[in-house]
Amino acid sequence: MRALHTAATGMMAQELNVQVISNNIANLRTTGYKRQQTHFLDLLYQHLRRAGSATSDQGTQLPSGISIGSGVKAASTIRAMAQGNLTSTERDYDVAIRGEGFFRIRMPDGRTAYTRDGSFDLDSQGQLVTRDGYLVEPGITVPQTAKSVTLTAAGQVQAMIPGQTTPQDLGQIQLARFVNKTGLESMGDNLFLETAASGPAIDGNPGAEGFGNLQQSYLEEANVNAVTELSSLIAAQRAYEMNAKVVTAADQMLSSSTQMMRG
Amino acid sequence: MENAALIGLSRQIALGRELDVIANNMANVSTNGYKARQSRFKEFLMPGASAAAFRQPDRGLSFVAETGTALDPSPGAIERTGNPLDAAIKGDGFFVVQTPAGERYTRNGAFTLNAQGQLVTSDGHTVMGESGPIAFSPQETGIEIGADGTVSTTQGQRGKLRLVRFADPQTLRNEGSNVFSSTAPAQAAGTAAQVQAGAIERSNVKPVIEMSRLIDVNRSYTTISTMLTRMDELRRTALSRLSDQNA
Numbered sequence: 001m002r003a004l005h006t007a008a009t010g011m012m013a014q015e016l017n018v019q020v021i022s023n024n025i026a027n028l029r030t031t032g033y034k035r036q037q038t039h040f041l042d043l044l045y046q047h048l049r050r051a052g053s054a055t056s057d058q059g060t061q062l063p064s065g066i067s068i069g070s071g072v073k074a075a076s077t078i079r080a081m082a083q084g085n086l087t088s089t090e091r092d093y094d095v096a097i098r099g100e101g102f103f104r105i106r107m108p109d110g111r112t113a114y115t116r117d118g119s120f121d122l123d124s125q126g127q128l129v130t131r132d133g134y135l136v137e138p139g140i141t142v143p144q145t146a147k148s149v150t151l152t153a154a155g156q157v158q159a160m161i162p163g164q165t166t167p168q169d170l171g172q173i174q175l176a177r178f179v180n181k182t183g184l185e186s187m188g189d190n191l192f193l194e195t196a197a198s199g200p201a202i203d204g205n206p207g208a209e210g211f212g213n214l215q216q217s218y219l220e221e222a223n224v225n226a227v228t229e230l231s232s233l234i235a236a237q238r239a240y241e242m243n244a245k246v247v248t249a250a251d252q253m254l255s256s257s258t259q260m261m262r263g
Numbered sequence: 264m265e266n267a268a269l270i271g272l273s274r275q276i277a278l279g280r281e282l283d284v285i286a287n288n289m290a291n292v293s294t295n296g297y298k299a300r301q302s303r304f305k306e307f308l309m310p311g312a313s314a315a316a317f318r319q320p321d322r323g324l325s326f327v328a329e330t331g332t333a334l335d336p337s338p339g340a341i342e343r344t345g346n347p348l349d350a351a352i353k354g355d356g357f358f359v360v361q362t363p364a365g366e367r368y369t370r371n372g373a374f375t376l377n378a379q380g381q382l383v384t385s386d387g388h389t390v391m392g393e394s395g396p397i398a399f400s401p402q403e404t405g406i407e408i409g410a411d412g413t414v415s416t417t418q419g420q421r422g423k424l425r426l427v428r429f430a431d432p433q434t435l436r437n438e439g440s441n442v443f444s445s446t447a448p449a450q451a452a453g454t455a456a457q458v459q460a461g462a463i464e465r466s467n468v469k470p471v472i473e474m475s476r477l478i479d480v481n482r483s484y485t486t487i488s489t490m491l492t493r494m495d496e497l498r499r500t501a502l503s504r505l506s507d508q509n510a
Contacts, residue, residue: 001282007286051435066330067436180376
């Protein structure tokens, strides 16, 4: 009976669905987290009778054929890259992006990673780094004596240096964007990597055409909606149970056939 | 007496097939744009040897035969996702997708972009517009899909999604991966279909109906199994009784 295997694919699909949903819920409070959604595709079909094949010499045709599907598979766990809410933190080095774009981060192994998490800090040399201590590209160094560091919407970093009357330019934060940002590969720690599917990074200043602008002292919350996730969780759980029932029914039918033969 | 067993068997084979169809519907309960299928059966009259000369003539034997699995074209629930590239069809229509095997039709509107900026399905097949694939340049933002399928960005209109419909949805053939092919020619959907952006059409499988059908299939199958067992007992008893008689 094919039904056993078909229902098993359904159960595996729902298991994956629950995994993705629970990861979303776990990251409800992760800065810059983008929620994932599982998409499913139906598997191959066996066509036992083809619709439209002739049933007589008179040209009559079969109105509908017999097509038996073999279950379901997961197509993608696509990220919804929608903007998350901005929340005020009152910290100087927290930056949120309003609109398109990612911060560029230099990884210790030399690769460039991308993130929407702008909770930055200074390291011992006064360089702007992420919470993990990775450099923000292009590098910005804040002098030790600097006071009241400001970051404009266009990404310019300025600070007041004692003894000077005008603020000093410390550098320009750049953003990167992608043709297909859902094609980015997540590497954990709120970081993404460029892939063949995402296309190459396009660099630009915040506020330029196609790029979002920056907001100092704010962080972007996860774009997870707890109510939506919980209702999807319930739906996934029930769907899992119903597929399990199909397995039970197929088993009962098989066992009734087996019991027909008695010594 | 053999006939009863064979007729019962024909029903069991049909029920086994029906269970496969239900299992596939249940497995695809969260597949975007999936359309449920339902088994259809017919009575298959076997003329057989009949002797109408008796006072009670032999009756024809009616076996069960499967005629087809009918597609349920009813719309699935439309769920808002907030992803601007997602599109659901309200009404009678299908999106056109270009696959290596040719044009295919789908109601699954979970679209994304590929590295070339083209609108593609989650399988990577290009979604067709009225005039070829729909592509965006890297600088474009604010992709919007209008109710008539018009795709526009901040830089203006980029194309219009091609929507087609079929006079008879039963001519559609499942090709897997949420796409259909059709033996009948596709017609332009016109005003019959409208596009809702930022939403996805979910599966139209109704779990309650599938579950009740599942119970029905399960019970019918086990009932026939019991009947076949009884028949077996009947024959066994008859044989032992007859063999007990002294010749």
